[in-house]
Amino acid sequence: MSPVARETVVDHRQEILRTAARLFQQRGYDATSMNDIAAALKLSKGGLYHHFQSKDEILFEIMNHAMEITQERVVKPVHGIVDPEERLRALIRRHIEVVLSPQDREITVMLHENHPLPPSLRKRINARKKEYVHFLERLLAEVQQKRNEKNPKTWETQTKSHFAKRRVSPRAAAFALLGMINWIYQWHKPEGELQAQNLIPQFTDLVFGGIFA
Numbered sequence: 001m002s003p004v005a006r007e008t009v010v011d012h013r014q015e016i017l018r019t020a021a022r023l024f025q026q027r028g029y030d031a032t033s034m035n036d037i038a039a040a041l042k043l044s045k046g047g048l049y050h051h052f053q054s055k056d057e058i059l060f061e062i063m064n065h066a067m068e069i070t071q072e073r074v075v076k077p078v079h080g081i082v083d084p085e086e087r088l089r090a091l092i093r094r095h096i097e098v099v100l101s102p103q104d105r106e107i108t109v110m111l112h113e114n115h116p117l118p119p120s121l122r123k124r125i126n127a128r129k130k131e132y133v134h135f136l137e138r139l140l141a142e143v144q145q146k147r148n149e150k151n152p153k154t155w156e157t158q159t160k161s162h163f164a165k166r167r168v169s170p171r172a173a174a175f176a177l178l179g180m181i182n183w184i185y186q187w188h189k190p191e192g193e194l195q196a197q198n199l200i201p202q203f204t205d206l207v208f209g210g211i212f213a
Contacts, residue, residue, distance in 0.1 A: 012051060013061075015041065016037065016041060016043075016048065017058065017061055017062055017065060019040050020032070020037050020059075020062060021062050023036060024059070024109045025105045025112075029055075029059060029109075029113045029116045037058070056117060056118055059113060059116060060117060060121045063106070063110040063117070064125065066104070067129070069098060069106060070098065070107075070132060073094060073097075074094045074095050075132065078094065084143045085143050085208075087139060088139055088140070088207070089204055092181070092200065093200045096200050097196055097200075099184050099185055100184065102190070107185075111182050111185060133174055133175070136174040136177065136178065137171050138170070140177075143212060176211070180203065181203065
């Protein structure tokens with residue numbers, strides 16, 4: 001296949017995935033058929049099957065692309081930030097921006113439509129999700145450690161048992177933060193008062209004023 005032909009195939013596949021993501025978001029995965037996707041693209045059903053063998057494959061590719069978006073727009077840009085607190089603030093901001101991006105419908109499809117995937121494909125997507133959870137968990141642990149080191153007197157006066165009762169584990173904090181941000185798409189209204197510029201500082205304050213209080 002020539003480079004031009006290969007590029008055309010890639011473009012067609014991306015257009016199919018974007019259209020399918022929009023339909024899945026609007027109607028739900030179960031209520032959207034391959035015929036619906038083909039009709040929205042003005043393709044024959046055979047033309048659609050030329051690129052994807054099943055609706056499951058389309059959903060998997062959408063979710064896989066969503067994880068690529070998360071990697072490129074959230075994880076990679078914050079990696080170079082030395083200070084863990086600033087790294088976490090940047091991650092919160094970038095994650096919220098991705099969830100609220102009207103161009104990235106793959107993200108909301110991934111958040112909402114994981115269960116319809118066959119077990120083998122769901123396992124692959126869940127493995128990528130776990131990588132992100134572990135990344136966030138390690139970052140939260142770094143922030144906790146830094147704050148403890150900054151306040152040694154306070155740290156020393158707390159008994160281990162007292163601290164164990166109050167301390168939020170990095171894993172619990174990671175799941176709490178992800179649940180809070182990933183649920184935004186369920187209630188957010190583009191015309192509402194809570195836009196990204198308002199949500200980001202409020203969610204950041206909730207994390208630093210709650211988890212690390």
